[in-house]
Amino acid sequence: MKHSIEISGNHAEVFLNDKIYVNDASLLRNDLCEIIDQGVTDVRIDLSGLTYIDSSGLGTLVTINKRTKERNGRLVLTNAQGLPFELIRRTRLDKVFIIEDN
Amino acid sequence: MMINKNDHDIVLQEYEEINMLDIKDVEDLVRAQMSISEFLERNVPILASLMEVAVNEAMNNGFFSCGRVNVKTKRIGGKLIIRVKDNCQGFNTEKVNLQLKKEIYEDEFEEMLEAEGGRGILLMKLICDKVVYNSRGNEVLLMKRI
Numbered sequence: 001m002k003h004s005i006e007i008s009g010n011h012a013e014v015f016l017n018d019k020i021y022v023n024d025a026s027l028l029r030n031d032l033c034e035i036i037d038q039g040v041t042d043v044r045i046d047l048s049g050l051t052y053i054d055s056s057g058l059g060t061l062v063t064i065n066k067r068t069k070e071r072n073g074r075l076v077l078t079n080a081q082g083l084p085f086e087l088i089r090r091t092r093l094d095k096v097f098i099i100e101d102n
Numbered sequence: 103m104m105i106n107k108n109d110h111d112i113v114l115q116e117y118e119e120i121n122m123l124d125i126k127d128v129e130d131l132v133r134a135q136m137s138i139s140e141f142l143e144r145n146v147p148i149l150a151s152l153m154e155v156a157v158n159e160a161m162n163n164g165f166f167s168c169g170r171v172n173v174k175t176k177r178i179g180g181k182l183i184i185r186v187k188d189n190c191q192g193f194n195t196e197k198v199n200l201q202l203k204k205e206i207y208e209d210e211f212e213e214m215l216e217a218e219g220g221r222g223i224l225l226m227k228l229i230c231d232k233v234v235y236n237s238r239g240n241e242v243l244l245m246k247r248i
Binding site: 019021022056058063082083090092 | 128131135139152155158159162166208211212215216217218219220221222224225228
C-alpha cells in the first residue's frame, strides 16, 4: 500500500509514498471515499514522499476535493514538490486545490 | 524482452533498445509500469519521470477501454518512440490528432478544472513532441526528441 491514513475525529492525515499509478490511485480513492462516508470532512494529504502521479491520481484528488467540499469540509495538500507539483501546476489544478507548504 | 543491436551499431552511435510488452491483466499492468520506468531511466534519465506519465496515460487508456494492450518502447538515436495498441474499436481521432501549440493545452486544462478524468491525452500532448493516433483510434504513437 502506497498510502497511510491517520484519522482523528473528522480529520484525516494522509501520507502518499513512492509512485501512485492507476491501481494505487483507485485504492486511495476507495479508502478516502469510505472514511468520508464515515464522517471525515477535513483531509490533509502530505505529498512529501510522492515521486509519481498521473491523470488517474490527479482525478482521485479532484474527487476527494469535491466530496469534502460537499460536506462543508476541505482537502489540503501539503509539501507538494517534484513531478507531482509540476503536473498539478501544468494542469492548472493549483487553482482548484488548497496547497500549503507544511 | 529486449533486443540489443550488435556492437557495430553501437560504434556507429546508432544504439537501439526495443522493449515490447503485452498487457492482459492487472498483474501484467503492474509489471509493465516497472519495466517502462526502468526503460526510461536507462535511456532518457532526464526526461524519465515526465515521459513515464505520457506512456502510462496511453497504456491505461488502451488497457481500461479494451482489456488488453501492447506497448512497444524504442529508442533510436535521438528519438524515443512509443507505440501503444489495442484491438478494440478505437474512437474518433479527428480532434485529438490536431497538433496545437502547447499553450492551447493549458487553456484546455483550464476548461476542465472540475473534471475527475479526461486529462490523459492532453498530458501526453503536453509532454511529447508528437502524439499521433491512427484513423481507427486503436493505436497511438508518442515521439520525444532526446
